[in-house]
Amino acid sequence: MPTFRFVAIDKQGATLSGRMEAGDVSAVAAALRARGQWATEIAEDRSSAATALASLTVKPTSERAFALIARELATLMRSGAPLDRALSTVADIAETSVLRKRLADVERRVRGGMALADAFEAVDPSLPTGHIGLLRAGESSGALPRALLQLAETLERAAETREAIRGALIYPALVTSVAIGAVVFMCVVVLPRFQAIFAGAGKALPPQAAVVMAVSDGLRAWGPSVLLFMVAALLAALLWRRTPSGALALSRARLATPLIGLLTQSLDTARFCRTFAMLRHGGAPTLQAAGSSVAAMSSLAMRARAGGVVERLGSGASLSEAMGRSAAFSRLALNLARVGEESGALESMLTHAADLLESKARRTAKQAVDIIVPVTTLFIGLLVAAIVVSVMSALLSINELA
Numbered sequence: 001m002p003t004f005r006f007v008a009i010d011k012q013g014a015t016l017s018g019r020m021e022a023g024d025v026s027a028v029a030a031a032l033r034a035r036g037q038w039a040t041e042i043a044e045d046r047s048s049a050a051t052a053l054a055s056l057t058v059k060p061t062s063e064r065a066f067a068l069i070a071r072e073l074a075t076l077m078r079s080g081a082p083l084d085r086a087l088s089t090v091a092d093i094a095e096t097s098v099l100r101k102r103l104a105d106v107e108r109r110v111r112g113g114m115a116l117a118d119a120f121e122a123v124d125p126s127l128p129t130g131h132i133g134l135l136r137a138g139e140s141s142g143a144l145p146r147a148l149l150q151l152a153e154t155l156e157r158a159a160e161t162r163e164a165i166r167g168a169l170i171y172p173a174l175v176t177s178v179a180i181g182a183v184v185f186m187c188v189v190v191l192p193r194f195q196a197i198f199a200g201a202g203k204a205l206p207p208q209a210a211v212v213m214a215v216s217d218g219l220r221a222w223g224p225s226v227l228l229f230m231v232a233a234l235l236a237a238l239l240w241r242r243t244p245s246g247a248l249a250l251s252r253a254r255l256a257t258p259l260i261g262l263l264t265q266s267l268d269t270a271r272f273c274r275t276f277a278m279l280r281h282g283g284a285p286t287l288q289a290a291g292s293s294v295a296a297m298s299s300l301a302m303r304a305r306a307g308g309v310v311e312r313l314g315s316g317a318s319l320s321e322a323m324g325r326s327a328a329f330s331r332l333a334l335n336l337a338r339v340g341e342e343s344g345a346l347e348s349m350l351t352h353a354a355d356l357l358e359s360k361a362r363r364t365a366k367q368a369v370d371i372i373v374p375v376t377t378l379f380i381g382l383l384v385a386a387i388v389v390s391v392m393s394a395l396l397s398i399n400e401l402a
Contacts (some may be wrong), residue, residue, distance in 0.1 A: 005030045007244070029121060029132075038291040042125040042184050062125050065099060066131065067155035073075035083144075084111050084380075090390055091364035117140055131155075137282035147282045154274055161270075161358045161384075165263065165365040172372040184219065186387055194391055199324040209394035212387055217348040244278040250301035259368050269333050270357035272306065277350040287313055290322075291396035302328050319346065332356060 007017045007027055029039050030035055035351045061069075067089055076086035083105055091103035102123050109119035117135035131151060138147025195213060214334045240246035255261045275296040279289035290310045297303045307329035312322035320338040323329045340349025 001018070002275060006032065006039050007040045008032050008039045038295045042121075049250075054195050061099070061102065061127065061149070063155045063159045064097075067129065067152045067159065069094075069099075070148040070155070072151035074145045077145040077148070080391070083116060111238050116144065117130065128296050131296075133284060133288060134278050134282055137279055137284035137288075140283060143282065147278075150278055150281070156276075158271065161267065161362060164362050165267075168362075168365040168369050172376060174368055175373055176380075179375065182382065183383060183387075184223075186224065186384070187212075187216040187219050191387070191391065192220065194394075198394060205399055206390070206393050208386070210391040212390045230356060248300045248304065251302075255299060255301040257281055261365070262301050264302065265328070265330065266357045266361040266364070268302040269329050271296050271298065271353040272329070273333055273337075273350040274354035275359070277347040277354070281347045286319075290319070330357065332360075 001020050005017070005019055020028050020031060022031065028042050028268055032039050072090045073083075073086050076089055076142050077083065081089070087103055087107035087110060091100050091107060094103055105123045106116070107118045109122060110116060114122070115136065117132050117139060121132045122133065128291040134147050134151050138144040145146040191213065191330050195216075198213070199210075224229070232239075237246075237250070243252055255264055272293045275293040279288065279292055284292070285309060290313050294306045294309060297306065306323075306326050308326055309322040310318075312325060313319065317325075318336055318341055322342055323337055324334050333350075336349045336356075337346065340346035344348070
């Protein structure tokens with residue numbers, strides 16, 4: 001029997017990891033759910049180093065690709081095609097060989113009697129538990145095409161929001177990188193050419209020019225060592241990030257960063273609300289929907305903050321009460337959840353909250369770009385101007401003395 005490595009969260013939101021012998025991935029997930037834990041990652045523990053290396057080169061299915069698969073499956077099934085035939089058709093038109101192979105594997109498992117959610121979970125363990133939970137709820141309620149279509153719309157909206165934010169932040173990052181590179185080039189390449197002139201004059205440089213030349217000397221002397229140190233620190237951070245404690249610590253650091261933390265909280269709260277609404281609309285039990293919604297959050301720190309929601313719901317608290325005792329959720333989400341419970345329209349209010357939070361995240365990113373770009377440009381311009389003025393003042397002082 002194969003051994004699987006898993007990472008899961010319990011009812012308190014704590015991250016757990018370990019190994020388990022089971023027949024397949026779905027059996028591991030079922031065993032964890034029976035213990036009140038929700039898997040966020042399951043992978044076979046391969047003893048062959050070559051096989052393990054090969055598995056790392058296979059990328060997980062992207063949200064865009066999975067959304068397209070779900071939409072095509074829903075369309076075919078609504079047209080009357082049976083599930084196995086729909087899977088075969090979608091596999092034939094898949095864009096990449098990896099997707100074609102995975103869909104063919106899913107089709108083979110479905111023909112063998114496995115449920116669609118379990119088949120996807122076994123073929124691609126990287127898929128979020130929220131996606132698998134919605135498919136499982138759709139199958140159990142007999143509304144799989146509707147669940148697939150709802151999942152596709154949710155994934156497409158989430159991908160659009162993420163891409164919009166990422167695209168908005170690329171420009172200031174490029175501007176900052178180019179500006180820093182220009183300043184370093186001036187200090188390392190341009191300024192040293194003036195040092196021979198200043199040294200031949202035999203006179204003391206003006207204070208501002210002396211400071212600039214000292215910075216140039218420092219960069220040329222210590223720059224390679226500092227660069228190597230930064231690369232080593234980055235590699236160490238990447239390795240540390242692979243450990244549970246390192247991943248959680250870095251996630252908490254990102255959440256504490258002013259702009260990044262606000263975006264992370266808004267997007268993960270939106271993901272929780274939308275996943276919970278999807279699962280409840282699909283007929284999933286409240287505790288299962290809450291557990292899958294917490295697991296669907298991308299930030300480990302947010303999962304840790306929101307983990308107590310499942311335990312409080314199990315103790316009889318309402319969703320708004322359980323969310324209110326956590327530090328993870330914004331006031332907007334809490335208020336709309338409370339309104340939804342009072343009006344009997346919890347799913348629609350949570351979906352509305354997700355829409356508002358995603359829109360807020362896009363606006364926040366745009367406002368940040370509108371501020372960062374001119375401030376960065378002005379700062380770098382002033383820095384370059386200060387370097388030029390200091391060099392010119394030194395040259396003028398040499399000419400006056402001559």
